Amino acid sequence: MSSSPTNVARRWARTGLVAFVALIAAAGLAACAPSDPEPPELDTEAAPAPLPEEPAEESVEEPAPAPLDGRLIAIDPGHNGGNFDAPDEIAREVDAGPETKRCNTVGAVADDGYRESRFNIELARRLRAMLEARGAEVVMTREDDDGVGPCIDERGTFGQDTGADLMISIHADGAAEDGHGFHVIRPGGWEGQSEEVVERSSRLATQVRDHLVNYGLTPSNYVGEDGIHVRSDLGTLNLSEVPAVLLEAGNMHNDDDLAMLRSNEGQDALGAALADAIEHYLDG
Numbered sequence: 001m002s003s004s005p006t007n008v009a010r011r012w013a014r015t016g017l018v019a020f021v022a023l024i025a026a027a028g029l030a031a032c033a034p035s036d037p038e039p040p041e042l043d044t045e046a047a048p049a050p051l052p053e054e055p056a057e058e059s060v061e062e063p064a065p066a067p068l069d070g071r072l073i074a075i076d077p078g079h080n081g082g083n084f085d086a087p088d089e090i091a092r093e094v095d096a097g098p099e100t101k102r103c104n105t106v107g108a109v110a111d112d113g114y115r116e117s118r119f120n121i122e123l124a125r126r127l128r129a130m131l132e133a134r135g136a137e138v139v140m141t142r143e144d145d146d147g148v149g150p151c152i153d154e155r156g157t158f159g160q161d162t163g164a165d166l167m168i169s170i171h172a173d174g175a176a177e178d179g180h181g182f183h184v185i186r187p188g189g190w191e192g193q194s195e196e197v198v199e200r201s202s203r204l205a206t207q208v209r210d211h212l213v214n215y216g217l218t219p220s221n222y223v224g225e226d227g228i229h230v231r232s233d234l235g236t237l238n239l240s241e242v243p244a245v246l247l248e249a250g251n252m253h254n255d256d257d258l259a260m261l262r263s264n265e266g267q268d269a270l271g272a273a274l275a276d277a278i279e280h281y282l283d284g
């Protein structure tokens with residue numbers, strides 16, 4: 001028997017036509033007899049194309065809450081630009097936890113004169129904008145780079161004094177020039193600090209380290225372990241009753257680190273990594 005393409009096509013067309021007519025008839029019957037317990041199955045592939053979406057209904061829905069809605073984040077930009085002109089004022093001894101320490105220091109300075117205090121406020125402002133865009137409220141221990149202090153005891157209690165969920169202290173290091181990379185300092189604990197705060201600070205430090213690495217930043221090759229350094233001699237961390245970590249974002253005496261620290265791209269990566277870390281920490 002011949003089964004040329006033409007004949008096959010005709011046969012399929014005929015079969016299809018019969019099926020179509022049967023379908024129409026069945027649908028008509030079903031419509032006429034709504035109580036029919038077993039309506040014929042319709043070919044789902046032949047279902048009509050879906051109607052275009054109606055936008056009006058969607059737009060009245062509440063937008064999803066921002067991820068950091070209701071959160072208060074404390075940022076501590078280390079040092080201050082005015083410290084250079086106030087040596088006596090920053091030299092007085094203040095409470096630092098297990099011991100007293102000097103109120104504040106001037107911080108690191110790059111060979112070309114770029115100051116750590118300046119970097120710290122630049123990154124702090126960038127981080128603040130990123131956190132606010134995610135719905136958080138942000139408080140900072142200083143707003144500009146012209147003043148003196150505050151002292152480390154004030155920075156240390158700033159988290160609980162403002163009711164913040166956590167505190168990030170921002171610094172850059174001034175180490176030997178062949179040292180490079182960031183390190184996150186977390187409190188090691190002492191008798192005046194709760195174990196819970198130490199433990200939660202440790203979790204926060206891990207999040208910060210992991211997210212910095214995600215953004216392509218390199219852990220320090222000269223201090224700490226895998227980008228985390230534990231210290232019990234820093235008033236800023238010792239006096240905190242909220243989870244707190246101190247980021248040394250890079251070494252200002254290393255050319256590659258300095259270029260990263262000063263660049264928009266570097267500061268954007270640092271800020272985004274910190275914002276991600278804060279969000280994940282508070283989520284967990």
Ligand SMILES: [Zn+2]
Pocket residue numbers: 078079107108116171172173
């Ligand atoms: Zn510093």
